[in-house]
Structure formats: C-alpha cells, structure tokens
Amino acid sequence: MSRHACALFWDRGVARTSGDDIAAAAGVSTRTVWRYFRCKESCVEPILGRSAQRFVAQARRWPAELSLVDHMAADLAANPLTEQELADEISALRIITLSVSEPALRSGFLMVHDEMERQFVPIVARRRGVPEDDLTVRLDAAAVSAAFRVIDEDVGRRAILEKEKISQAEALALIDRAIRDATNGRLGGPVTS
Template sequence: MGGEKQVLARLEVSRHACRLFWERGVADTSGDDIAAAAGVSTRTVWRYFRSKESCVEPLLARSADRFVAILHRWPHDLSLAEHLAAETLSQPVDPQEIADEISAMRIATMTESEPALRTAYLMVHDRMEHGFIPVVADRLNLEENDLTVRLCAAAVTGAFRVVDEDVSRAVIVEGEAVTQEQTLALIDRAIRDATNGRLGGPVPH
C-alpha cells in the first residue's frame, strides 16, 4: 500500500510542477516552489525526484502507460484503428485524465526549448518502448529479443512521439481543435508507416 500511496503522491507533485513550469517557466520555478504548491517539504520533492525537471515524468507517464495498456489489450482479430475506436467507447476518460492530458501536451510543447524537460520526456518514451516489445513480439509471432521486434517497438515509440508532439503543438500553440478520433487516426497511420505495414492490421491466421 505504501508503494501505491507514494505513486499517487509523486503524481500530485508532478501535476503542480507541470502547472508551475507552464505558468512561470522552468528557470523561474524552484524545487521550493514545487514543494509549496504541492503541500510537501522540499526534502520530500528531492526524495521523489532527481531534479526539478524530472518532476514532470509521472504525469507524462500516465498518458504513455495508458497507451501501452491499450496496445496490450489489442485483440488479434482487430486492426489497430478498430481497437482504438472500441477503446474510446469502452474506456472514456474522466475530467482528471483530460486535465492531465492537457498538462502533458503543454510540457511536450516546452521540450523543444528546454533540454532538461526534453530528457525527462524522452525517458518516459524509452519506458514506453520497453512496454511495446511484448505486444510486437506477440503480433509478429517472434521472440521478444528478436531484432525485428526491437526495431518495430522503437519505430512505434517514435511514431507515437511524433504524433504527440504534432498534436500538442497544434492544440496548445496554434489553438486548433483536434478531436480524439483524429488523433487516433494519426496514431494508426503513423504506426503502419513506421513499421512498413508490419503492425496495424489484424494478426493473419
């Protein structure tokens, strides 16, 4: 239970850190500021995180982990587009998840000019890549350490990151309205293109 409580506590600190970075900028936000906003001691912040920029990782990881979980539930008889559409209907997002997604998109737009935030962002995607490997291995009927599996997992991660950055920029910076359906369609197309069609369709019998 203690582990779960700590995960939730780190996420709450992360939410405040992301908000402060967006409102004030990274340079003008200190560990003390993050601690005060989250209602914890500065010592607790440094116990949870290696740097102030790494405070964004738990919030960014929520979106990444949710997508990995969606792929782990991908049935063999469905295309990715069909599965994503079904997931949208069966797993609606709640208001907190929507708020977290917006905050994550804001951070994604900041990573272009903030190298330390970029490092945290890429670390989350590295974790995502490892999560994709069992899914790719299963759908290609190959061992997890097979080179093709690892290359496809890396390609899927890269595709997801490009879509995430493009959609985040469109919504947050350019003020465009991008629907969930449009985002999922982009993900489907990007993954098919990135893996040369190896992934995206149903698993052949």
C-alpha cells in the same frame, strides 16, 4: 507533485520555477521533492508517463482481429477518460510543447518513451508471433515509441500552441498512420494468418 510542477512550468516557465516552488504548491517539504525526483524537471515524468502507460495498456488489450485504430476507438468508448485524466493529458501536451525548447524537460520526455519502447516489445512479439529478442520486434517497438512521440509533439503543437481542435478520430488516424508508416506496415492492422 507532478501536476503542480506541470502547472508551474507552464504558468511561470521552467527557469522561474524552483524545487521550493513545487514543494510549496504541493504542500510538501522541499526535501520530499528531492527524495522522489532527481531534479525539478523530472517532476513532470509521472504526468508524461500516464499517457504512454495508457497507450501501452490499450495495446496489451488489442485483439488480433482488430486494427489498432479500431481497437483504440472501441477501447476509448468503453473506457472514457475521466476529467482528471483529460486534465493530465492537457498538462502532458503542454509539457511536450515546452520540451522542444527546454532540454531538461526533453530528457524526461525521452525517458518516458524509452520505457514505453521496452514495454512494447512483448506486445509486438505477441502480435507478430516471434520471440521478444527478435531484432525486428525490437526495431518495431522502437518505431512505435518514436511514432507516438512524434504524434504527441505534433498534436501538442497544434492543440496547445495553435489552439486547433483535433477530434479523437483525427488523433487516432494520426497514430494509426504513424505506426503503420514507422513499421513499414508490419503493425497497425489486424493479424492475418
């Protein structure tokens, strides 16, 4: 349903897409849509969440001796996106660009990043060697989520609206810079003793 909702919102606009339209495109009953989603705009959250979850999964595998950008580059080389994952990333970027002017879509986008922040707390704590309830750990997790959100918005605008080609290396460099800046340099680099 999520892929269909993303496509319909992009092609028709949010106001001109109904829950019935999403159900018909997905081949399910409208009742099924409302069983799984609180509103039509929330149908996009699974697609938006996949990108965030992919980043969290990469961060969980982040070895202490590597910088984030080096780890992400190596991890992406070892685990390249499938055609469907790439299509989902494009759909997510489209929805992110729409969310700037669609408050209901924005709400779902922000909920995905709130969950990302919570999942990032143990990663930050492990990297920094401090307890998860440490205030700086929580602040860094919030900063990482906010940095990732801003990069998603920037890359989405540039790639989707302005049709700019953004290389993987450039996207990784943007993520690295954003996280280092947002955490005042506490995250992004290798762990040093």
